[in-house]
Amino acid sequence: MTPAPRTLPASPLAAPGTRRLGLVVNPVAGIGGPAGLKGSDGADVQAQAVARGATPRATARAVAALRTVVRIFPGVEVFTAGGVLGADAAAQAGLPGRVVATGPVHGTAADTVRAARELSAAGVDLLLFAGGDGTARDIHDAVGEGIAVLGIPAGVKMYSACFAVSPVVAGTLAADWLAGRVDSASSADVLDIDEEAIRTGQAEPRLYGTVRIPRVQGRTQARKTAAPASAAAAVRRAAAGASILLRPGTRYLLGPGGTMRALAELIGVPKTPLGFDVVEDGHVLHADADESALLAAAAGGPCQAVVTVIGGQGFILGRGNQQLSARVLRALGKDALMVVATDDKLTELGGRPLLVDSGDPALDHALSGYTRVVTGPGTSTLYPVRAPEHHSIDTDGT
Amino acid sequence: MSLPIAPKPRLRRFHQARWDEPIIFELSTPGERGVLVPRPEPKVRDAVGDVVAALPEGVRRPTPPRLPEIAQMRVLRHYLRLSQQNLGADLNIDVGQGTCTMKYSPKVNEAVINTPKLADLHPLQAEASAQGVLEVFWQLERMLAEISGMDRVSLHSAAGSAAIWTNVAMIRAYHAARGEGDQRTEVITTIFSHPSNAACAEMAGYDVITIHPDADGYPDIDALKAAVSDRTAALLITNPEDTGIFNPRIREFVDIVHGVGGLAAYDQANANGILGITQARAAGFDLCHFNLHKTFSTPHACGGPAAGASGVSAELAPFLPGPLVEYDGDHFFLDHNRPQSIGKVAPFYGVTPNIVRAYAWIRALGAEGLRAVAETAVLNNNYLLKRVLDIPGASAPYASGRRRIEQVRYSWQELHEQTGVTSEEIGLRVADFGAHYWTSHHPHVVPQPFTLEPTESYSKDELDEYADILAEVAREARETPDVVRTAPHNQTVHHTHHDDLDDPERWAITWRAYRRKHFGEHP
Numbered sequence: 057m058t059p060a061p062r063t064l065p066a067s068p069l070a071a072p073g074t075r076r077l078g079l080v081v082n083p084v085a086g087i088g089g090p091a092g093l094k095g096s097d098g099a100d101v102q103a104q105a106v107a108r109g110a111t112p113r114a115t116a117r118a119v120a121a122l123r124t125v126v127r128i129f130p131g132v133e134v135f136t137a138g139g140v141l142g143a144d145a146a147a148q149a150g151l152p153g154r155v156v157a158t159g160p161v162h163g164t165a166a167d168t169v170r171a172a173r174e175l176s177a178a179g180v181d182l183l184l185f186a187g188g189d190g191t192a193r194d195i196h197d198a199v200g201e202g203i204a205v206l207g208i209p210a211g212v213k214m215y216s217a218c219f220a221v222s223p224v225v226a227g228t229l230a231a232d233w234l235a236g237r238v239d240s241a242s243s244a245d246v247l248d249i250d251e252e253a254i255r256t257g258q259a260e261p262r263l264y265g266t267v268r269i270p271r272v273q274g275r276t277q278a279r280k281t282a283a284p285a286s287a288a289a290a291v292r293r294a295a296a297g298a299s300i301l302l303r304p305g306t307r308y309l310l311g312p313g314g315t316m317r318a319l320a321e322l323i324g325v326p327k328t329p330l331g332f333d334v335v336e337d338g339h340v341l342h343a344d345a346d347e348s349a350l351l352a353a354a355a356g357g358p359c360q361a362v363v364t365v366i367g368g369q370g371f372i373l374g375r376g377n378q379q380l381s382a383r384v385l386r387a388l389g390k391d392a393l394m395v396v397a398t399d400d401k402l403t404e405l406g407g408r409p410l411l412v413d414s415g416d417p418a419l420d421h422a423l424s425g426y427t428r429v430v431t432g433p434g435t436s437t438l439y440p441v442r443a444p445e446h447h448s449i450d451t452d453g454t
Numbered sequence: 455m456s457l458p459i460a461p462k463p464r465l466r467r468f469h470q471a472r473w474d475e476p477i478i479f480e481l482s483t484p485g486e487r488g489v490l491v492p493r494p495e496p497k498v499r500d501a502v503g504d505v506v507a508a509l510p511e512g513v514r515r516p517t518p519p520r521l522p523e524i525a526q527m528r529v530l531r532h533y534l535r536l537s538q539q540n541l542g543a544d545l546n547i548d549v550g551q552g553t554c555t556m557k558y559s560p561k562v563n564e565a566v567i568n569t570p571k572l573a574d575l576h577p578l579q580a581e582a583s584a585q586g587v588l589e590v591f592w593q594l595e596r597m598l599a600e601i602s603g604m605d606r607v608s609l610h611s612a613a614g615s616a617a618i619w620t621n622v623a624m625i626r627a628y629h630a631a632r633g634e635g636d637q638r639t640e641v642i643t644t645i646f647s648h649p650s651n652a653a654c655a656e657m658a659g660y661d662v663i664t665i666h667p668d669a670d671g672y673p674d675i676d677a678l679k680a681a682v683s684d685r686t687a688a689l690l691i692t693n694p695e696d697t698g699i700f701n702p703r704i705r706e707f708v709d710i711v712h713g714v715g716g717l718a719a720y721d722q723a724n725a726n727g728i729l730g731i732t733q734a735r736a737a738g739f740d741l742c743h744f745n746l747h748k749t750f751s752t753p754h755a756c757g758g759p760a761a762g763a764s765g766v767s768a769e770l771a772p773f774l775p776g777p778l779v780e781y782d783g784d785h786f787f788l789d790h791n792r793p794q795s796i797g798k799v800a801p802f803y804g805v806t807p808n809i810v811r812a813y814a815w816i817r818a819l820g821a822e823g824l825r826a827v828a829e830t831a832v833l834n835n836n837y838l839l840k841r842v843l844d845i846p847g848a849s850a851p852y853a854s855g856r857r858r859i860e861q862v863r864y865s866w867q868e869l870h871e872q873t874g875v876t877s878e879e880i881g882l883r884v885a886d887f888g889a890h891y892w893t894s895h896h897p898h899v900v901p902q903p904f905t906l907e908p909t910e911s912y913s914k915d916e917l918d919e920y921a922d923i924l925a926e927v928a929r930e931a932r933e934t935p936d937v938v939r940t941a942p943h944n945q946t947v948h949h950t951h952h953d954d955l956d957d958p959e960r961w962a963i964t965w966r967a968y969r970r971k972h973f974g975e976h977p
């Protein structure tokens with residue numbers, strides 16, 4: 057028992073156990089943002105940013121995250137890559153970083169990938185990475201759905217779901233991981249946007265893959281209700297809602313995304329992570345179908361596309377699922393789409409509509425209005441849908 | 455000249471009692487008794503015979519109940535200690551439990567319900583001998599009809615959710631009676647209507663369509679227009695919603711649903727800020743419900759029994775649960791002959807002690823008093839809103855910049871991003887100052903939420919104290935975040951194991967459930 061409020065009890069933030077925290081920093085992440093360059097990919101852009109007086113901030117943000125970890129666990133050991141890839145940040149945060157990933161630094165994405173692989177091989181079980189969506193993509197390439205990862209937001213764009221909301225929150229979560237307060241991980245979408253397209257005003261976020269992030273099961277989640285206790289359960293509930301709407305003898309074109317994967321699991325069929333699968337009566341008729349295969353499926357009798365919301369932008373068509381083209385949608389006719397998503401995903405849009413960009417303005421117009429989004433068995437949400445004409449992307453990812 | 459008493463600090467140096475008190479079953483000693491009942495004298499025993507044998511087989515226990523065996527004084531100490539380990543409504547500034555309308559439940563009403571005239575009544579006794587309580591039912595029904603503008607009211611439901619269920623059952627019966635039962639399969643609600651609305655509709659087999667707020671933070675009326683059809687059975691809506699936001703276009707909402715032949719049901723459990731100001735019927739609603747344990751002061755009683763009331767238009771009155779209390783100008787009586795009634799939703803006629811408390815509360819205040827309740831509750835809420843929004847890191851999402859009715863769903867998202875401290879941790883730290891705070895309920899769409907509802911019961915000083923506690927904890931979150939993250943420090947228990955509380959296989963709220971789930975006993 058603690059006599060005064062300011063004395064900390066030993067528990068529950070006890071000394072870290074056997075967990076290993078890793079860190080990799082993308083030293084050039086975010087360099088293009090303050091310079092108004094909407095991203096930092098490419099040596100040209102980086103040079104241009106430096107010419108405009110930009111300084112890298114990823115290290116500073118990694119330091120902010122690590123300081124939070126040190127505050128809670130003074131002297132904790134962090135496994136890092138050498139120099140600007142992490143050891144510098146650890147040193148600035150006053151941590152004895154153990155450098156396990158050495159090797160030449162080329163200033164390219166390959167550095168991140170190599171460092172993440174070596175850290176994973178060194179037994180790190182939570183890898184913090186400082187960067188943006190591009191860095192998340194590299195982390196995905198390196199570790200896939202192996203060890204848990206968590207993004208320290210330091211890039212220009214952070215549409216992927218694997219970032220903490222701030223460096224301090226990333227550090228807090230990492231400390232909770234070390235303390236065993238958070239001990240399970242769930243999958244999160246990694247997105248990327250073609251920066252060249254944003255620079256020319258045409259944003260193209262797409263689903264790149266999934267990684268595993270620490271799953272925080274807050275007390276705020278499951279009190280007093282039979283509501284899903286976790287995001288994963290909410291996704292399963294939405295998928296279950298879609299599964300009971302599937303009719304025999306109808307072909308379903310299951311699109312990409314975690315929700316569609318959950319639906320495929322319920323039906324008992326395999327799912328191509330980033331593609332469309334044609335499914336009828338519990339069987340895959342065509343895996344990873346391209347546009348022509350989807351057209352063929354649509355021509356063969358009753359058929360409906362099942363899609364979910366891709367990324368934080370609210371696209372249900374035209375991002376990450378371009379196979380479902382205007383031609384396919386026209387062939388599907390009325391009720392072409394079944395949209396499935398959790399209410400959380402809709403709320404994260406902050407009142408912004410869902411977006412359709414089929415490449416055919418007349419069709420986009422026809423699909424605009426309100427759509428029924430399946431959120432669970434017998435439950436749905438009526439939500440606005442628009443074409444993204446005047447939609448601009450907020451590129452200030454700080 | 456000042457008194458020789460040191461000034462008290464601005465914030466209390468509170469410390470909760472901690473007794474490490476065992477569960478009463480663990481205190482049991484075989485043979486220990488509170489009262490030793492004398493054995494019957496032989497004469498009595500002979501005259502009465504074997505009373506147990508006279509009971510029907512089905513009500514005879516094969517084994518005695520496993521009650522704790524413990525003396526009176528130990529029982530008293532046990533419960534007094536437990537009460538000291540609690541932050542009850544009579545102990546703390548209970549504004550932190552927003553959506554629950556934690557107001558003062560006048561003690562004098564306890565005296566009223568404890569009179570033998572009421573306590574010794576039996577629900578099966580003859581109507582002629584229970585005229586008083588029947589009149590209380592009848593009068594309270596009429597008062598609630600006047601408050602809501604509805605034609606008839608039933609007091610049968612034992613809680614708010616139960617009253618919503620009652621309303622959904624009446625909606626179903628109404629459409630069935632018109633031959634549209636199979637066609638009308640959908641119920642529409644809003645995401646910030648209390649989740650009981652969607653839950654009851656789902657329970658009744660309806661497909662539930664939810665509407666999100668529009669860009670201004672109000673329920674999206676165009677979404678409603680797109681949602682309605684000849685499949686619409688009803689709109690179930692709370693107003694003000696659990697965010698404290700009042701939907702100014704509520705009449706249009708009702709008209710849109712009526713336009714397709716659906717019914718409109720008003721969850722008036724948040725009526726504390728609109729009593730005497732607006733009526734459900736004025737907005738065209740066909741049904742409504744109140745929570746007597748929120749708005750009309752009756753205790754929440756740790757999960758019940760509470761009391762709900764359903765009000766309906768004349769067209770829906772035949773479907774009300776039965777029996778209804780009627781008055782023939784001379785006598786009050788129960789009318790069981792109601793062929794279209796949905797039947798019983800609870801034993802007998804409702805939770806009588808709460809009905810009497812609510813009746814007494816309304817009678818004590820009168821019509822002007824009810825309006826003063828609403829005005830004070832709204833003023834208190836908007837005062838607290840100002841105080842909370844002055845705390846760096848706190849915000850009130852949706853309809854920003856607007857005033858709220860009687861409660862506000864706030865967010866600590868900004869503070870969380872800056873400090874890593876969560877709303878839940880803040881709540882545990884608030885308990886160190888002797889105040890209750892909860893992060894509130896579904897839908898979990900406001901990030902790092904907290905909901906405050908000050909009601910009319912709390913003084914300005916008390917609201918200031920509560921706001922000062924929040925400001926102090928927010929300051930700590932920035933300056934000494936680990937103090938908050940490891941809270942509570944001055945409480946009876948430190949942390950509980952969450953999984954044990956969230957997992958139906960393990961949670962146990964009774965001793966019997968605990969023995970069954972953890973030791974495999976089947977008593």
Ligand SMILES: Cc1ncc(COP(=O)(O)O)c(C=O)c1O
Binds near residue numbers: 553721
């Ligand atoms: C607006 C609203 N509706 C319904 C309910 C459900 O009432 P009960 O908890 O009595 O079931 C509540 C409970 O607080 C409420 O706030």
